[in-house]
Amino acid sequence: MxxxxxxxxxxxxxxxxxxxxxxxxxxxxxxxxxxxxxxxxxxxxxxxxxxxxxxxxxxxxxxxxxxxxxxxxxxxxxxxxxxxxxxxxxxxxxxxxxxxxxxxxxxxxxxxxxxxxxxxxxxxxxxxxxxxxxxxxxxxxxxxxxxxxxxxxxxxxxxxxxxxxxxxxxxxxxxxxxxxxxxxxxVTRDQRFAGLSLIMRGVVKKVLIADTLGVCLVEPAFANPGSFSSPFLWMALFGYSFQVYLDLSGYTDMARGAATMLGYQLPVNFNRPYLATSIANFWQRWHITMSSFFRNYLYDPLSKSGFAPVAVNLLIVFVAIGLWHGAGWNFVVYGLIHGSMVAFGHFRDEARIRKGAAPVVYRGRQLMLRVAFIFVVVVLTRLLFRSTDLEMVRVYIAGLFRATGGSFPVSFAGLLALTAAAALHFTPIQWRDRFMAYANTRPAWMFGAGFVVMLYMTIAMTRGRGGFIYFQF
Incomplete structure (x- = not known):
């Protein structure tokens, strides 16, 4: 279904x-x-x-x-x-x-x-x-x-x-x-409306944006990376990072919305992960319930048992996270890279504490540069997440840094979806909260009209519907 x-x-x-x-x-x-x-x-x-x-x-x-x-x-x-x-x-x-x-x-x-x-x-x-x-x-x-x-x-x-x-x-x-x-x-009227608004938000994320990114950018690029120019492959890789986020967060919104309408609560699963200032912070924001599971049910028992040093425990946990996503060496390497970066950040922070230095706080331009750097690192490692094997990773990386050649078939729909994804993620969260608070106070007929409009947009504007990426996990 x-x-x-x-x-x-x-x-x-x-x-x-x-x-x-x-x-x-x-x-x-x-x-x-x-x-x-x-x-x-x-x-x-x-x-x-x-x-x-x-x-x-x-x-x-x-x-x-x-x-x-x-x-x-x-x-x-x-x-x-x-x-x-x-x-x-x-x-x-x-x-x-x-x-x-x-x-x-x-x-x-x-x-x-x-x-x-x-x-x-x-x-x-x-x-x-x-x-x-x-x-x-x-x-x-x-x-x-x-x-x-x-x-x-x-x-x-x-x-x-x-x-x-x-x-x-x-x-x-x-x-x-x-x-x-x-x-x-x-179940109160407010709960039903709050749940319905979450479902509508999830459908827009998944069908209108994530699936469009997949059809217009991601699938062509990964099907034959040697045929496309370096700028297009970079755009597709950024597109995939937004696609996988909107795909899973869209499902989570729909799940939380349906549960709310039935009188139950499900936990929040994302907190704008691409605004992270470190890889550890990324995992505190990305797929929060999964990260929490591995922390509470694997990392904490390993730490308390004295099984191995912190760095080894972190690598074990992140390799497990990688393999949880798929049975392949690309997922093992994905986990090793993220685990190594988290371990490096941990020891850097520990060294600062021993020296009595204050924690690093990023502000202004420094914050923007830090967020951009971590975002690019996450985007590049997404290549391991999307590729079927390490050979595809090699071919795609070669294309990313190819000086000339290849086509640049960017469609208006793909560019619009990528722009909408970035705007949805990086605009101030207060704007979204104000809109959701406003929407939840509207009369029932406005919700009905909005639902009809959303269904029409889903049918008329979507460029293709794909299965949920995380269904394979």
Whole structure:
């Protein structure tokens, strides 16, 4: 089911109406959302529902074992079992062929034949998101971030909740489970309007801007980088950086909007990441729920265990972040570059503290230059993110620094989308907040008219609709 299409609009509208009709029974609303969520996932591929059910069962049982464990050792064994089983499912579906090719390459270097055959595996949509969300439950119970276990119905809804099922945001058990306990007051008119405005904003980001950037700039450039001039390849690379941001933040807006209209809250996932003043600051602003997950559930345990120095722990975490995005050496290199820069910044800051120097504060022109520098670094490393392998990275880099030759087929639509993306990201945030506050106070008929206009623009102006980039993760 395309969540920017009319089928999803009809589906969500039906769920919204039924949810409103069942307002007298919170339990009935939960069962409705569970059924709707599994139906939604089954429309993509019904076989994926089995994986979702398996992850749900494994981690709910582990959570119960943590609560009833006789001692901390037994609780840790329950968590270990849940994490191993959950990550084994993730590795089988997402990484089996990647690690198999590594083993086969080693065997070839040693002069022997391949040991691991290639397996044609269908990658379930959103498997990384649901796996990481699942394992937060027994861990949060163990660390008492969640003060009581969930019943089977609540945990099933936590895992399957359709607005965020496919591409997040990654919601921890400690954040979402408390919202399922009390009988919430009815969803207010203001909540519905706030949710609808978020959905409309997300559709504009995704369909009108991100997809247009993809069709007009990104896809042609990466399909055959040797055919285009250096300025066009640079423009396409900047276009891709905005495309991937607007694609995922657009989905997040739609997810948060749908959840708000149903009476639930999902966390904010982005904070203008391309205004970062360091790579560490970029990861504090980019895909915040994912960054927080790796910090809280991987980096902090590594640090507390004394497993390795800070730099090694950071490299482990960022390689894991790279591999989370895809099974390929380009993602490993992506993680190593970002991890190395974060580690360098950490040790630079530590050195300043030891010397008693004040923290670095960027202002005025210095701030603009710093933001521009970090933005260019992020854009260049996006090449590893978008390319299918390291050879494509090499060819594209050669094109970026080619002195002459190649075409420059920039269309008006592509240039307009790139300008709109930059304006949307770099204009003062107060402007957006004022507009959203104004929009949320408008009468219902204005919302209806705006929704109709948005649908018309989506149909009439979009240059092509693509799938969500993060669905592959």
């Amino acid at each position: 395309d969540i920017t299409g009319f089928s999803y609009l009809a589906f969500f509208g039906t769920v919204l109406v039924l949810h409103r009709l069942l307002q007298a029974s919170h339990d009935a609303q939960k069962w409705l959302l569970i059924a709707a969520s599994y139906y939604f996932y089954a429309t993509i591929d019904w076989r994926f529902c089995g994986l979702l059910a398996a992850l749900t069962t494994i981690n709910h049982v582990a959570g119960a074992a943590v609560v009833t464990a006789a001692d901390r050792g037994a609780a840790r064994r329950a968590i270990t079992g849940a994490v191993v089983l959950s990550l084994s499912l993730l590795c089988y579906f997402k990484y089996l062929n990647f690690f198999g090719s590594m083993v086969n390459s080693l065997m070839a270097w040693l002069g022997t034949g391949s040991l691991v055959p290639f397996v044609n595996i269908l990658l379930p949509v959103g498997i990384s998101f649901m796996t990481f969300q699942a394992i937060t439950y027994p861990i949060d119970l163990y660390h008492r971030r969640l003060d009581q276990p969930a019943n089977a119905v609540d945990f099933t809804l936590f895992m399957a909740f359709f607005p965020r099922l496919l591409s997040g945001p990654i919601v921890t058990a400690a954040y979402f489970m408390p919202q399922l306990r009390p009988l919430y007051p009815q």
